[in-house]
Amino acid sequence: MIVIAVPRSEIEGLSVSIVVYRPDVARLMSTLASFSAACDALRALHPAFSVELYLIDNGDLPDIDAALQDLRAHDITCSIVTGHGNVGYGRGHNLAIAQTGHRYHLVLNPDIDLDRDALVRALDLFDSHPDVGLISPRIGxxxxxxxxLCRRYPTLLDLFVRGFLPAGVRRFFARRLARYEMQDVINDRDTIWDPPIVSGCFMLFRTRVLTKLEGFDARYFLYFEDYDLSLRTHDVARVVYAPVVRVRHHGGGAARKGAAHIRMFLASAYKFFNRFGWKWL
Structure with missing residues (x-):
């Protein structure tokens, strides 16, 4: 069993990083409000628990000072990290990971709403399983x-079918996609140990695991950085899909975001397969 030692210098608390680029303000406000409510539930059980938010501005973040003031009123320390330009998703999160001294760190998308008890249940899981380094929730x-959004190791065909074929054609590959998406084991009830790949929209880490892995690989500008980090995490800690931890996701796929995103998706896929091995069919 892997046991992750906790350095004495760690702050008993949670940090969270959210990377934004031209964000949907209403959606971001919803994410921040749900995070605040989840922190309230956590603090009801652990009043001294420290919480810090890093909002990474990769470009065009509007004035959200009122929302941040509300978070600060709930004893959440808030920092906007800005001035670095659009450095990409993983490198943006790394700016926060390099600064935090908290025991846990949450990588969070600005299109996620947390259930009120999500953080409480996640920390209970960490407490009862010292070998767990990364928690992935039930994503609705x-x-x-x-x-x-948990994955087995992808083939090129899996990625092409799921990302780029129209729905009417994808149905002919339904069994193949179901296996890739782990639909045979992922459900609303069962805890699944060590899924190969989990989604970057919500990755709750022991911070010591993240720092040991040196965070995200900065060679990915966008896409596949969560695949890469998931696979590397297995080398140092256990990964768990925990359906008792629940969030809602409002995101979309690369193929629906235009040519620029498709080019970034393909460039990152090339880097991923070059690193971990090509699998065609």
Whole structure:
């Protein structure tokens, strides 16, 4: 069993980093409000628990001072990290990871809403399983349905079918995609140990694991940085899919975001397969 030692210098608390680039302000406000509510539930049980938010401005962050003042009123320390330009998703999070001294760190998308008890249940899991370094939650869609965002190791065909084929054609690959998305094991009830890849929209780490891995690989500007980090995490700690930890995700896929995102997706896929091995069919 892997046991992750806790350095005495760690602050008993949680930091969270959210990277934004031209954000949907209403969606970001919803994310911040749900995070604040989850912190309130956590503090009801652990009044001295420290919480710090890093908002990484990769470009065009509007004035959200009122929202940050509300978070500060809930004893959440807030910092906007700005002036570095659009350095990409992983490098943006790394700016916060390099600064935090808290025991836990949450990598969070600005399109995620946390259930009120999500952080309470996640920290209970960390407390009961000292070998766990990364928790992935049950991720619901806007209607409450389950999103299958855990992954087995992808093939090029899996990525092409899921990302770029129209729905009418994708149905002919339904069994293949279901296996890639781990639909045979991921559900609303069962804790799944060591899924190969988990989604970067919500990754709750023991910070010591993140610092040991040196955070995200900065060679990925966007896409596949979570695949890379998931696979590397298995080398130093256990990963768990925990459906008792629940969030809702409002994001979309690369193919629906235009040519620039498709080019970034393909460039990152090339880097990923070059590092971990090509798998075609």
């Amino acid at each position: 869609d806007e209607k409450g349905g389950l999103q299958y």
